[in-house]
Amino acid sequence: xxxxxxxxxxxxxxxxxxxxxxxxxxxxxxxxxxxxxxxxxxxxxxxxxxxxxxxxxxxxxxxxxxxxxxxxxxxxxxxxxxxxxxxxxxxxxxxxxxxxxxxxxxx
Amino acid sequence: xxxxxxxxxxxxxxxxxxxxxxxxxxxxxxxxxxxxxxxxxxxxxxxxxxxxxxxxxxxxxxxxxxxxxxxxxxxxxxxxxxxxxxxxxxxxxxxxxxxxxxxxxxxxxxxxxxxxxxx
Numbered sequence: 001x002x003x004x005x006x007x008x009x010x011x012x013x014x015x016x017x018x019x020x021x022x023x024x025x026x027x028x029x030x031x032x033x034x035x036x037x038x039x040x041x042x043x044x045x046x047x048x049x050x051x052x053x054x055x056x057x058x059x060x061x062x063x064x065x066x067x068x069x070x071x072x073x074x075x076x077x078x079x080x081x082x083x084x085x086x087x088x089x090x091x092x093x094x095x096x097x098x099x100x101x102x103x104x105x106x107x
Numbered sequence: 108x109x110x111x112x113x114x115x116x117x118x119x120x121x122x123x124x125x126x127x128x129x130x131x132x133x134x135x136x137x138x139x140x141x142x143x144x145x146x147x148x149x150x151x152x153x154x155x156x157x158x159x160x161x162x163x164x165x166x167x168x169x170x171x172x173x174x175x176x177x178x179x180x181x182x183x184x185x186x187x188x189x190x191x192x193x194x195x196x197x198x199x200x201x202x203x204x205x206x207x208x209x210x211x212x213x214x215x216x217x218x219x220x221x222x223x224x225x226x
Contacts, residue, residue: 001169034212036152043202043216044152055214087152091211095168096142096154 002026002090006099014107019075021102023088028068032092035064035073037084038101044087048073080106109133109215111203116220123193123224129186129203129217137161137181140206142213143188145199145222155201156188157211171197193224 003026013019023033031051036044046055048064051071061076075082083106088099115127129141142157156167156177165177176189186203200221204213 032210036213038152043219044213046212046214049207049210049212089152089154089212094166096157096211098152098154101151 001095002029002093002097004088004090004097004099006086006088006102008102009100010103010105012105012107013078015078015080017078019078019082019104021073021086021088021104023066023071023073023099025069025071025090025092029090029092031067032090033064033066033071034089034091035062036087036089037082038087039084047086075104078104078106082106109205111205111215111217113201113203113217113220116201116222118223118225119193120226121194121224124189124191125193125222127188127190127201127203127220127222131184131186131203131205134205136179136184140209140211141177141179141186142204142206142211143177143186144202144204144213144216145197146202146219147196147199150199153199154211157206158186190222193222195224198222198224 005024007022033051035048038044052064085101085103110132112130143155158177174192178187200219202219203217205215
């Protein structure tokens with residue numbers, strides 16, 4: 001089974017900061033990677049799929065990059081509403097696997 | 108509008124059984140793979156199982172193999188998860204989620220139903 005490792009597990013940043021979250025797969029997943037945002041008490045929201053394709057309706061300050069085993073989610077200018085936990089997910093092979101999550105706090 | 112509504116969660120004793128349902132609307136249910144994803148309290152997301160459009164293929168995470176069974180009724184636009192031999196570690200919010208063009212990433216999720224396994 002492919003294991004997904006995210007880093008950091010949590011951090012705090014200020015409004016307007018550029019934020020990057022890393023995700024590493026234990027083996028190559030090509031570009032079969034998605035990113036989600038989850039706010040407390042809510043279902044996850046799809047942000048990015050195919051490693052770098054922005055889901056319709058998602059603000060352009062979110063972007064994704066990478067392929068193979070190393071991926072990055074970037075928020076270009078952090079906004080207060082971006083307070084959430086972010087998850088990566090590989091869908092290259094079964095079992096589908098999520099990373100452990102990165103909790104983003106606003107300073 | 109795609110709508111997924113889970114039901115059937117509740118409190119069950121260890122070793123017990125529970126059947127979750129997910130009612131789908133707003134799309135042609137029979138054309139999509141369907142999934143269950145769970146989240147233990149304060150923990151991350153874990154994919155549980157999925158089922159092909161006609162029910163002929165099913166996949167499970169190792170931790171539920173032999174205990175959980177995913178099924179669907181395309182005539183009723185419904186997805187199910189039969190959970191047997193429940194353990195404390197199965198305690199979680201269970202979400203149903205629809206695939207995207209036979210790729211297992213999830214734009215559409217239900218609101219979730221809480222399953223608590225405790226004596």
